Amino acid sequence: MQGRPPSIRLRAAALALAAAGCTAPAWAQAPTWPAKPVRIVVGFSAGGPTDVVARAFADFAARTLGQPFVVDNKPGANTILAAEAVTAAAPDGYTLLVGATNHTMIPALYSARVKFDAVRSFSPICTVAVSPTVLVVGPSMKAPTLAALLQQVKAEPGKRTYATPGSGSSGHFASEQFTRLTGTSMNPIPYKGAAQAVTDLMGGQVDSSFATLGSVLPQVQSGKLTALAVASPQRSALLPQVPTFEEAGVKGYRADAWYGLLAPAGTPPDIVAKLEKTAQAFVQAPGTLDKLRGLGMDAQSVCGKAFGAQLQREVQGYTQLARELDLKAE
Numbered sequence: 634m635q636g637r638p639p640s641i642r643l644r645a646a647a648l649a650l651a652a653a654g655c656t657a658p659a660w661a662q663a664p665t666w667p668a669k670p671v672r673i674v675v676g677f678s679a680g681g682p683t684d685v686v687a688r689a690f691a692d693f694a695a696r697t698l699g700q701p702f703v704v705d706n707k708p709g710a711n712t713i714l715a716a717e718a719v720t721a722a723a724p725d726g727y728t729l730l731v732g733a734t735n736h737t738m739i740p741a742l743y744s745a746r747v748k749f750d751a752v753r754s755f756s757p758i759c760t761v762a763v764s765p766t767v768l769v770v771g772p773s774m775k776a777p778t779l780a781a782l783l784q785q786v787k788a789e790p791g792k793r794t795y796a797t798p799g800s801g802s803s804g805h806f807a808s809e810q811f812t813r814l815t816g817t818s819m820n821p822i823p824y825k826g827a828a829q830a831v832t833d834l835m836g837g838q839v840d841s842s843f844a845t846l847g848s849v850l851p852q853v854q855s856g857k858l859t860a861l862a863v864a865s866p867q868r869s870a871l872l873p874q875v876p877t878f879e880e881a882g883v884k885g886y887r888a889d890a891w892y893g894l895l896a897p898a899g900t901p902p903d904i905v906a907k908l909e910k911t912a913q914a915f916v917q918a919p920g921t922l923d924k925l926r927g928l929g930m931d932a933q934s935v936c937g938k939a940f941g942a943q944l945q946r947e948v949q950g951y952t953q954l955a956r957e958l959d960l961k962a963e
Contacts, residue, residue: 666725666726666727666901666903666904666907667698667699667700667726667727668700669700669727670700670701670702670703670727671694671700671701671702671703671726671727671728671729672702672703672705672727672728672729673687673690673691673702673703673704673705673729673730673731674705674707674715674718674719674728674729674730674731675687675704675705675706675707675715675730675731676707676708676709676711676712676713676714676715676716676730676732677706677708677712677733677798677826677827678706678708678825678826678828678829679706679828680826680828681798681826681827681828681848682733682764682827682845682847682848682890682892682928682929682930683731683732683733683892684704684706685847685928686731686761686762686847686892686925686928686930687704687731688704689915689921689924689925690702690731690761690894690912690915691703691704693911693914693915693918693921694911694915697911697914697915698907698911704731708825708826709825711735711738711739711742711743711799711800711801711802712732712733712735712736712739712799713739713743713746713747715730715732716730716732716736716739716747716749716751716754717747717748717749719755719895719896719897720748720749720754720755720897720898722897723897724756724896724897724898724899724900724901725900725901725904726896726900726901726904726908728896728897729758729894729895729896729908730755730894730895730896731892731893731894731895732892732893732894732895733803733890733891733892733893734803734889734890734891734947735798735799735801735802735803735806736751736895736944737751737944737947737948737951738801738802738803738806738947738951738955739751739801740948740951740952741801741948741951741952741954741955741956741960742800742801742955742960742961743801751944751948752941752944752945752948753898754897754898755895755896755897755898755944756895756896756897756898756899756900756905757893757895757936757937757938757940757941757944758893758894758895758896758905758908758909758912758936758937758940759893759894759908759909759912759913759916759934759935759936759937759940760891760892760893760894760933760934760935760936760940760943761892761893761894761912761915761916761932761933761934762847762891762892762925762930762931762932762933763889763890763891763892763930763931763933764845764846764847764889764890764892764928764929764930764931765845765846765863765864765865765869765888765889765890765929766803766804766807766843766844766845766846766863766864766865766888766889766890767843767844767845767846767849767853767860767861767862767863767864767869767872767875768782768811768841768842768843768860768861768862768863768864768878769834769841769842769844769849769852769853769858769859769860769861770782770840770841770858770859770861771834771835771836771837771839771840771841771857771858771859772835772837773837773838773839773840774793774840774841776859776861777859778861778881779861779862779876779878779881779882779883780881780882782841782861783815783817786815786817786818786819787816787817790817790818791818791819791820792820793819793820793840793841794819794820794821794822794839794840794841795808795819795820795821795822795839795840795841795842795843796822796823796824796830796831796833796834796839796841796842796844797821797822797823797824797830797842797843798823798824798825798826798827798830798848799823799824799825799826800821800823801960802823803845803888803890804827804830804842804843804844804845805821805823805960806888806951806954806955806960807843807864807888808821808843809821809958809960810886810888810954810958811843811883811886813957813958814883814884814885814886815883819840819841822838822839827844827845827848828848830842830844831844831848831849831852831858834858835852835857835858843864843888845890845929845930846863846869846871846872846929846930847928847929847930848929849929850871850872850927850928850929853872860872860875861875861881862875862876862877862878862880862881862883863875863876863877863878864877864878864886864887864888864889865877865887865889866879866887868880869929870926871926871929891933891935891943892930893935893940894908894912896908905937909936909937912934912936913934913936916932916933916934917932917934
């Protein structure tokens with residue numbers, strides 16, 4: 634081959650590599666990751682809890698890894714649009730998803746519509762935060778306690794409303810589970826994200842909401858919303874005066890929400906490992922816990938196979954719950 638023109642030698646080398654099964658996509662031959670900006674896709678509008686967590690992680694990752702991490706908000710279709718965008722991207726570590734608990738609820742409601750598998754289409758990285766669900770009421774609902782709310786709702790079946798960040802969202806499942814446990818009937822009002830739902834709740838357009846604490850903490854602390862109960866095993870350190878649902882008489886009710894980082898399936902293991910280390914460092918970094926608690930969250934890191942197993946369990950559990958409640962996406 635020494636006497637052949639360069640173009641012929643290059644073509645011959647390419648054919649030899651192909652025959653040996655040694656070809657690789659361009660991203661696999663790229664410089665050490667990250668060598669350019671990384672996009673973090675979020676399926677909610679700016680200002681909601683998932684967006685806030687994503688931006689906090691993006692800032693930390695940029696300072697740690699030396700490249701910009703840019704948040705890209707793609708709200709709509711209960712985060713399906715965002716997840717589809719990530720699974721359609723090259724598995725090169727330059728497109729990531731910051732998802733939340735509702736990611737594992739999608740198969741229960743949209744299995745015939747989505748183009749991805751909530752577990753197999755992703756490489757799970759780590760959870761980075763957890764937030765309890767809290768039942769809050771606005772000025773249209775004169776109920777200072779959970780018992781008072783239950784009394785009113787039972788007296789007016791089907792009349793009272795609750796806001797959710799979207800049909801089939803974690804707030805929707807939490808609300809439906811509550812009505813099933815208590816034998817009550819309320820009307821869901823779905824929104825495209827938590828921010829507008831909270832605004833309308835404060836304005837009296839809706840009566841109540843089963844919201845993540847991170848999305849309503851400032852409004853509760855300022856007295857614009859009233860928290861009746863938290864759906865965690867223990868009271869929140871941020872709202873020590875608010876009872877758990879167990880303490881308030883609704884037994885067996887749990888509804889914590891996680892926020893975590895996922896990559897497209899097939900992302901190289903060395904990139905996944907670096908992302909895991911970055912996520913764990915974010916959770917353990919000085920100031921992260923205080924920052925997240927200021928948002929009504931706790932720092933939490935469940936990574937790799939353990940995170941993947943958690944996703945699988947949740948998909949199975951929510952699918953069963955949706956079947957029992959006959960929940961379907963609108």
